[in-house]
Amino acid sequence: MTNPRQIAFNALRDVHKGAYADVALNRALQKVTLPNHDRRLLTELVYGSVRRQRTLDALIDQLATKKSHQQPKDLRSILHLGLYQLRYQERIPASAAVNTTVQLAKENGFSGLTGFVNGLLRQYIRLAEKLPEPLKLPENPVERLGILHSFPDWIIQVWLDQLDLVETENLCDWMNQTPTIDLRINPLRTSIEEVETALESAGILTRRVNNCPQALRLIGSTGAIQNLPGFNEGWWSVQDASAQLVGYLLHPQAGEVVIDACAAPGGKTTHIAELMGDEGEIWACDRTASRLRKLKENAQRLHLQSIQICTGDSRNLPQFNHRGDRLLLDAPCSGLGTLHRHADARWRQTLESVQELSILQTELISQTSQFVKPGGVLVYATCTLHPAENEGVISTFLANHPQWQIYPPSADFLDSAYSTPQGWLKVWPHRQNMDGFFMVRLRKTNDSE
Numbered sequence: 001m002t003n004p005r006q007i008a009f010n011a012l013r014d015v016h017k018g019a020y021a022d023v024a025l026n027r028a029l030q031k032v033t034l035p036n037h038d039r040r041l042l043t044e045l046v047y048g049s050v051r052r053q054r055t056l057d058a059l060i061d062q063l064a065t066k067k068s069h070q071q072p073k074d075l076r077s078i079l080h081l082g083l084y085q086l087r088y089q090e091r092i093p094a095s096a097a098v099n100t101t102v103q104l105a106k107e108n109g110f111s112g113l114t115g116f117v118n119g120l121l122r123q124y125i126r127l128a129e130k131l132p133e134p135l136k137l138p139e140n141p142v143e144r145l146g147i148l149h150s151f152p153d154w155i156i157q158v159w160l161d162q163l164d165l166v167e168t169e170n171l172c173d174w175m176n177q178t179p180t181i182d183l184r185i186n187p188l189r190t191s192i193e194e195v196e197t198a199l200e201s202a203g204i205l206t207r208r209v210n211n212c213p214q215a216l217r218l219i220g221s222t223g224a225i226q227n228l229p230g231f232n233e234g235w236w237s238v239q240d241a242s243a244q245l246v247g248y249l250l251h252p253q254a255g256e257v258v259i260d261a262c263a264a265p266g267g268k269t270t271h272i273a274e275l276m277g278d279e280g281e282i283w284a285c286d287r288t289a290s291r292l293r294k295l296k297e298n299a300q301r302l303h304l305q306s307i308q309i310c311t312g313d314s315r316n317l318p319q320f321n322h323r324g325d326r327l328l329l330d331a332p333c334s335g336l337g338t339l340h341r342h343a344d345a346r347w348r349q350t351l352e353s354v355q356e357l358s359i360l361q362t363e364l365i366s367q368t369s370q371f372v373k374p375g376g377v378l379v380y381a382t383c384t385l386h387p388a389e390n391e392g393v394i395s396t397f398l399a400n401h402p403q404w405q406i407y408p409p410s411a412d413f414l415d416s417a418y419s420t421p422q423g424w425l426k427v428w429p430h431r432q433n434m435d436g437f438f439m440v441r442l443r444k445t446n447d448s449e
């Protein structure tokens, strides 16, 4: 099978049965050999239709007699694919979008409904020719933004509680973009200049990222990342610029004992080892063995020796008797800062899952803080923008642990570019053009203090 729209439809069918969008897409891609432009189209159609699901459903509700959720599931997916192309894929001529969607309907059990599919799509085209926004939107700002930008109301509300309407809309737009890829250069093997030159020779454009000293952002499409120069040599890792800031905030020093309590797959552990010149003792703890295997592979590729592995639940590690000068808790979270990287994440998380995560995070920080020596440092980080998982966890922790205090960043660039008056760092994607992140550094008082 080589028709990217049919393959996209099959992948969407898997997603609607519960598969993760990236898993369904990779499974579909593995079964076929497609030219690059068709692979790109397939990826765009699957991720786009999943991401824009609420907007596309609202259009079906508006244009059909039966609501989207009353349509047969497969027909709904076919309509999503057609409407997605008409609304968001300017490069695809409208006639091609309509004809291929009608064909999909015919070939997937809806030959009796091709007239309906054709009529609905053509009705959309007519509206779009007449009106700047063919979608009818409610007055209520939460619902309006949710339908227009395709987010659940509760996420819009979380953002509106922290940002004004214009910024919330900018953030929605940002989260609907195709994500960029950043590299973190390994200064123990190479230099940022050498990587820039090697990538340029391979025809890959890059640019530096302000206030993130070892980051290079890749511009345009790159093909398989493992084929880029320097991967096998351990010159760089893929890591978003904002995740790189966490290592700088921790500020580990050569010779120290550092514990990474939720370490896998090791993006930050390996950064810590690089910052320490690979000298010292780094404990990478995580409860997921398969992810720790990835961490091991990454450390080997980067030629790092100082990392040791500890598998288990970091809330309960009775045999772990090491005490750290520094501890990183890069906690499991709802990922509201990286919704652009996971097309279906906005539909998977709920207020209840956020609530459960905040309990886990509170338990993790309270238990793992005991692994830190007096006078030592703990960095708590998440890639979410939900205050219950960030400010809330830290405020509760500080209220219950008077020997801990907020300890501002050491690096000037962190302080000036990202700090908040409260002392934590919050990266808002639409402001800083990188993944959303929250991070705070805390210090445990010395026994003598």
Ligand SMILES: C[S@@+](CC[C@H](N)C(=O)[O-])C[C@H]1O[C@@H](n2cnc3c(N)ncnc32)[C@H](O)[C@@H]1O
Residues within 6 Å of the ligand: 261, 262, 263, 264, 265, 266, 267, 268, 269, 285, 286, 287, 288, 291, 312, 313, 314, 315, 330, 331, 332, 333, 364
């Ligand atoms: C945000 S990810 C860590 C990413 C990692 N620090 C990096 O930069 O590559 C959170 C990790 O926490 C782990 N985790 C979740 N609950 C845990 C627990 N109770 N104890 C230890 N690890 C846990 C998950 O397996 C996952 O690998």
